Amino acid sequence: MSEHPPPSTGSPGEAWVWFAGLGLVTGLAMVLGLLAVITWNGLGVFWPKDILKVDFKEGSAAGIGGAPALLGELIKTQERKMGQAPGQPLPMEWQVFTGNKDRYGQMFKYFDAAEIASHSKPAGVARVERLEYGPALGFPRSLNQDDGGVLPATDATFEKKLREAISGQRALRRDLRRVEKNEIGAVNARIESLRLKAKRLERNPGDPAKRAEIQRKIDAAQTEYEALSARAREIRGRKSGARLVLALGTGEESEVPVGQIVDTWRPNDMNAAQKTGHFLAAIGSYIVDEPREANTEGGVFPAIFGTFVMTLLMSLAVMPFGVVAAIYLREYAHQGSFVRGVRIAVNNLAGVPSIVYGVFGLGFFVYVIGGSLDRLFFADRLPSPTFGTGGLLWAALTLALMTVPVVIVSTEEALAAVSRGVREGALACGASKWQTIRSVVLPAAAPGMLTGLILAMARGAGEVAPLMIVGVVKLAPELPIDGLFPFIHLERKFMHLGFHIYDLGFQSPDSEAAKPMVFATTLLLIALVVALNAGAILLRNRLRKKLATGAF
Amino acid sequence: MALPERFQVSRNTLLVDRAMNRTIRFGGAAVIVAVSGILLFVVLQILPLFRGARLTPALVFPATNLSNSPARLLGADEWMEAPFVVDDAGIFHFYHLSYAETNGKTYPALDRLESVRPDVFPPGETPTAFAYDQERQEIALGGPGGRFAILELGYAADFSSERRAVRQGLRTALRSTLGKPGAALSAVAFGGDGDRKLAAAIQPWPSGPELYIRSFVKSRSLEGEAALLAGTEHELTTNLPSPPVRLLVKKQADGLLAILADGSVAYLAVDDEGATLRQIFTPFEDLPEKRVGNAEFIFGDVSVSFVSAAGEHRVFSLYARADRDNLRLFGRTKSFAALSGAAGWSAHGIRNKTLLLGEGRKAALCYTTTESVRWRGELPVATLRGILGGKNDKALFLGADRNLHLYDLEDRHPEVSWTAFFGKVWYEGSAEPKYEWQSTGGTDDFEPKLSLVPLILGTLKGTFYALLFAVPLGLLAALYTSQFLSPGLKGYVKPVMELSASLPSVVLGFIAALILAPLVENRVPSILLILIFTPAAAIAFGALWARQPARSRARIPAGWEFAAFAPVFLAAVAAAWLLGPPMERLLFTVADPATGARVADFKLWFTHATGLPFEQRNSLVVGFIMGFAVMPILFTIAEDALSNVPDSMRSGALALGASRWQTAIHVVLPTAAAGLFSAVMVAFGRAVGETMIVVMATGNTPVLDFNLFNGMRTLSANIAVELPEAPEGGTLYRTLFFGALVLFAMTFVLNTLAEILRQRLREKYKNV
Structure with a gap:
């Protein structure tokens, strides 16, 4: 294959060569097209879109509630398939994101392009991200402050004051969250564990002093809880009553409490540099924020974290077992038909559908092992299961089982690639078998093993089907690692990027509104998986080169 | 035979060696036993199903x-x-x-x-x-x-x-x-x-x-x-x-x-x-x-x-x-x-x-x-x-x-x-015995309908359409890459195709269901045209090119044809896309019952002409995306098999005056046939077990037909959809385990077959 003879005149079948090329072109076009679509749409989510003001023709009923105009971001224009007269050309329609769900009841509006009189990009329109009801679009009119003062938008300090108010409220929310989630959460966990202890004592009554002691502790924790919730109430009381008044595109005014505002910007007034800055900041907050509004807004931090912790646990579980099994197969086992059979079987296990592993994980890990653990160690909490239901540990173990063949196969390959001469040299120097393996074979095979691990991680990170059965949830109230003892909560349910895509795209009540989020998450997941795989491929190529040149 | 002390291995080394020996033997064997334990466990879960009263x-x-x-x-x-x-x-x-x-x-x-x-x-x-x-x-x-x-x-x-x-x-x-x-x-x-x-x-x-x-x-x-x-x-x-x-x-x-x-x-x-x-x-x-x-x-x-x-x-x-x-x-x-x-x-x-x-x-x-x-x-x-x-x-x-x-x-x-x-079971209220899957119902006297036939058929249906798409494309691409593509480019093309093998199926499912399905729904005629236009354009362009004098042909070096063809390909796709609606107006019209006018609508025409349902999330979309999902692995294995054909054979054929196409078709392809077959088997196994794409891109209705324009429910999707709701140890739970076993058996047999074929091939090359 090193060189191709130039096609001579009239060499038969030249046309068919082109036909064969069709396969490659189609394949490449699809791969690159798919990546392009996802990248474009995924990144486009964060780019601040211009807000259009659409004026409808006189007497048109296309506007919201018959209003003559509206403000919105153009999502797409398409041919309207429904309701056309036969034989007529298809009318074009616009899909526009109007936001203001609290006012309009929906966030998208479709109308015929023919109904539009004119459209423009007015300066000063703001997009206001809110905690609830999705974004609001409108012209800021004034800031109605706590003390009753009204700061009109024309005031020079308006922008500054608004920003201050928003960031003040954001700090407040952070405080509140710290108190409610971390401190009250810790107290609650303590009370819960004390209650369980009390329950255990009740079952085999003995020491009344002990019971009194526990009761006393519970009471103390209760007092602490009261104090904390009083503090939370106090913080909540500091919430500002200030409101931002917006003039909506349809004419009416809408008030947005400042405490509800996450961020606001004016896309039509931004230049390219500002937009880029906003774009990067939006990506950043997408990665570090918690989801809002049934996952359709905010960030995906818990899903990233869940994916990360799960993949890490899986790697911890898969690596030692895979490597030991591979060393056994390649270095220790007698190379006969049995080992050949095992090798074929292991190869095949890599091709067994992931859902089968999920089924096994549910049956064996969750119900058999988890159920027994619950009966042995968490009997006080029954009937509510602790380990007897899907969770982080079981998901990681299930995926470890699924990926163990990948690790075995690639480790074996790496071990086989270590040349015989090197081994014999080590043995001849008087090294024992294990010494040879540890000091000579394993270091030489390390990149190959790493490749296997990376491939396993990529497969584990992208897999969803088995996770749906063994512990992934759409919204986990707590992260699997936090500040509460024992810090790593293996029994907790967790969120996962892949499942996030499935859930948002298919279980979400408003799938149209969720679409941008799905694209962003898809891009993130693909970037993760592709990065892992590309790393593995690079590593492998480098390894091949190194071996080809003949180390030593 | 007493060795001088300085030649004796230290006791410590021996101890460690022996300990590691045991540990690895035990650990390795245990991992292998544990992995095969999966099968045993699944079987154990199923056995109670077949116990009589x-x-x-x-x-x-x-x-x-x-x-x-x-x-x-x-x-x-x-x-x-x-x-x-x-x-x-x-x-x-x-x-x-x-x-x-x-x-x-x-x-x-x-x-x-x-x-x-x-x-x-x-x-x-x-x-x-x-x-x-x-x-x-x-x-x-x-x-x-x-x-x-x-x-x-x-x-x-x-x-x-x-x-x-x-x-x-x-x-x-x-x-x-x-x-x-x-x-x-x-x-x-x-x-x-x-x-x-x-x-x-x-x-x-x-x-x-x-x-x-x-x-x-x-x-x-x-x-x-x-x-x-x-x-x-x-x-x-x-x-x-x-x-x-x-x-x-x-x-x-x-x-x-x-x-x-x-x-x-x-x-x-x-x-x-x-x-x-x-x-x-x-x-x-x-x-x-x-x-x-x-x-x-x-x-x-x-x-x-x-x-x-x-x-x-x-x-x-x-x-x-x-x-x-x-x-x-x-x-x-x-x-x-x-x-x-x-x-x-x-x-x-x-x-x-x-x-x-x-x-x-x-x-x-x-x-x-x-x-x-x-x-x-x-x-x-x-x-x-x-x-x-x-x-x-x-x-x-x-x-x-x-x-x-x-x-x-x-x-x-x-x-x-x-x-x-x-088997066919005559359920209450039904007019004839049927294959049916419906595991839960609303009333107490509901009969669980547990026929696996629609699920197996659905699995085969999805796989069939996926392979219909993936096999020709994957094999052609492999043939081109291994035999004709310039070696420099190959170093880029192969990793790209391998990378796409690792795309998470949830992503592909999302693309299929939310982007492709609405797009394809109204453009079926365009899709049909693409299927005709692109191969036709490839052959026509190739034939035209082959007629050109050698001087002008030399402008595209051998191994770069695909790059020259890419614009033609895109043009053919665009032309087909645009020509779809006119063709729909020409061929796929039905009379509107309300007005009597002819309406051009493929969906209506299809339902009208065949009496079969047309759904948005249909086998066409699933076949396309699932084909896309399995094509890279098929490509990789097939390409390996073709590339590994010894160069001596190719050189011999070329030296005897065969053209590069003749060499590829008559010498390389037959030699690597077993490898190609094994590639198809592996792709088949992948498609059989694919879960998320089917869950997302079909309606998940169990069907018994091979209609291209409706969905299906596969064994794997069925497990994913129903297992989270199935009570532990119940009939449905164990039946889903049985479904998993069927799936396991199907893929295991296919993969073993493929693996054995590959090993045979390796032996064969050794002797050439």
Whole structure:
């Protein structure tokens, strides 16, 4: 294959060569097209879109509630398939994101392009991200402050004051969250564990002093809880009553409490540099924020974290077992038909559908092992299961089982690639078998093993089907690692990027509104998986080169 | 042979070596055993499905107080804690049982006995006809002078003493009469709920037995008390060709079956107006012994089981009969192996479609849905009556020895059999036997439909369309990459294709369902054109190019054809996309029923022309995306196989004057054929197990056709959708495990085949 003879005149079948090329072109076009679509749409989510003001023709009923105009971001224009007269050309329609769900009841509006009189990009329109009801679009009119003062938008300090108010409220929310989630959460966990202890004592009554002691502790924790919730109430009381008044595109005014505002910007007034800055900041907050509004807004931090912790646990579980099994197969086992059979079987296990592993994980890990653990160690909490239901540990173990063949196969390959001469040299120097393996074979095979691990991680990170059965949830109230003892909560349910895509795209009540989020998450997941795989491929190529040149 | 000390291996090294030796041997073997343990575990989960029913004797106790009068009824509560016998005098004898639990096993014991005589009839009168509804725990009694009453039996748990005790209470729900005064009723039957009841009775007169029915409807009196008020009575004998012998009333209170003396059965529908004779049929028409020995409704009262006097056993169901103007009438749906004689007694389970029959010492437990006899055997004594516990976990027999025999019954998965999984089953209400998957339903008397055939077929359907797309493309791409592509480019092309093998299927599913499906829905003609245009453009362009003089051809170096072709390809795709709608207007038009005008719409045209449904999330989309998902792995393996053909063979062919295409097709391809086949096998295995794409991009409806424009439900999607809701250890849970095993077996066989082929190929190359 090193060189191709130039096609001579009239060499038969030249046309068919082109036909064969069709396969490659189609394949490449699809791969690159798919990546392009996802990248474009995924990144486009964060780019601040211009807000259009659409004026409808006189007497048109296309506007919201018959209003003559509206403000919105153009999502797409398409041919309207429904309701056309036969034989007529298809009318074009616009899909526009109007936001203001609290006012309009929906966030998208479709109308015929023919109904539009004119459209423009007015300066000063703001997009206001809110905690609830999705974004609001409108012209800021004034800031109605706590003390009753009204700061009109024309005031020079308006922008500054608004920003201050928003960031003040954001700090407040952070405080509140710290108190409610971390401190009250810790107290609650303590009370819960004390209650369980009390329950255990009740079952085999003995020491009344002990019971009194526990009761006393519970009471103390209760007092602490009261104090904390009083503090939370106090913080909540500091919430500002200030409101931002917006003039909506349809004419009416809408008030947005400042405490509800996450961020606001004016896309039509931004230049390219500002937009880029906003774009990067939006990506950043997408990665570090918690989801809002049934996952359709905010960030995906818990899903990233869940994916990360799960993949890490899986790697911890898969690596030692895979490597030991591979060393056994390649270095220790007698190379006969049995080992050949095992090798074929292991190869095949890599091709067994992931859902089968999920089924096994549910049956064996969750119900058999988890159920027994619950009966042995968490009997006080029954009937509510602790380990007897899907969770982080079981998901990681299930995926470890699924990926163990990948690790075995690639480790074996790496071990086989270590040349015989090197081994014999080590043995001849008087090294024992294990010494040879540890000091000579394993270091030489390390990149190959790493490749296997990376491939396993990529497969584990992208897999969803088995996770749906063994512990992934759409919204986990707590992260699997936090500040509460024992810090790593293996029994907790967790969120996962892949499942996030499935859930948002298919279980979400408003799938149209969720679409941008799905694209962003898809891009993130693909970037993760592709990065892992590309790393593995690079590593492998480098390894091949190194071996080809003949180390030593 | 003593070595000098300095040559001796240090003891430590030896120890470590030995320890590692053991550890790795043990660990490696353990991992391999554990991995194969998966299969074992799954099989273990499935085994209970195929276990037949087991009856084990638990307790024998005397039916004291029963004197010599024959027992008329045998009844049991849900937990079999207070079964009862009603004797000829209308006295209820309750046998209170207690269950002591030791070491996970329960030991029943007889606690005490209570006899109750309900005062439903005037003193001195004893009931003459009896009927029992185990589901609602109601007993109907018929007496002299056409007297009729329904008793409600209530059970309450009592915790006042040390141990839990069950107390029964008998309450008269209604008193009425059926027939004319002067003769005692010889048979009664009733059905219905608290709002509406239907009662039927036979009254023997010297002129012959007569059949009466009466409805009862709940109404509120002025004081606000609700009571069942008797409606008008109807006499139905004139309708019947032969005197009635036995009655069955449907629990829906909308009809009854009268078994007649000549072996025929009359089905009468009852509404507020009265009764109409719907159907007369003879269950054993084709047999010499036509008389019906025993008749019993199956739970749900849609099917009825008949046993002839000679022991033939058949089940008739209500369904829309195509041969009778689609009227809902009884038709024979099932037959069981003949019993040795007419069943002496029968009882049906109130959980599922189980039926218990007894004759002499013989007894049989049937599950009607799947037409299977779950248990058949001889009991130590002849039995007079039998009943199933409310949870189908106990059976109680009244023996001819005046003892009650309590048995533990274990039959957790009666719905399952090979027929249920792989055969056609005639479900209730259906007009014919079918392959159907529907694991859960809304009502108590729902029959789980567990046929795996639609799922396996759906799996094959998805796989077929995926491979239809992936195999030609993948093989062509592999052929081109290995034989014609310039080696420099190959270093980039291969990793890209390999990378795409790792795209998470949830991403592909999302693309398929939310982007591709709406796009394709309205552009099917364009898609069809793309399928024609692109290969045509490739061949045409290639042929045109080959005709050009060598000088101009040299401008595109060999191995770069695909790059030159790419713009042509894109142009062909664009042209097809744009030409689709005009073609639709030309070819795929249907008349609009409202206006009569021709409407160009492929969806309507397809449904119109073929009668098959068109769905947005269809096999076309799934096939395309799943093909896309499996193509990279197919490409990689096929490319490896083609690249590994020894260069000497290619050089030989080329040296003999073959063109590069001839070399590729006649030398390389045949040599690597086994490898290509193995690539297809692996792709097949991948497509079979693909889950998320199918879950997301199809409607997940189990189908039995290969229509390109509707969805499917595959084995893997079925597991993903249903397993989270399936209770542990239940029939559905184990059935899904069975589905997983089928999936496992399919992929394992395919992969093994592929692997063996690959190894063969390797051997072959070694010798070249």
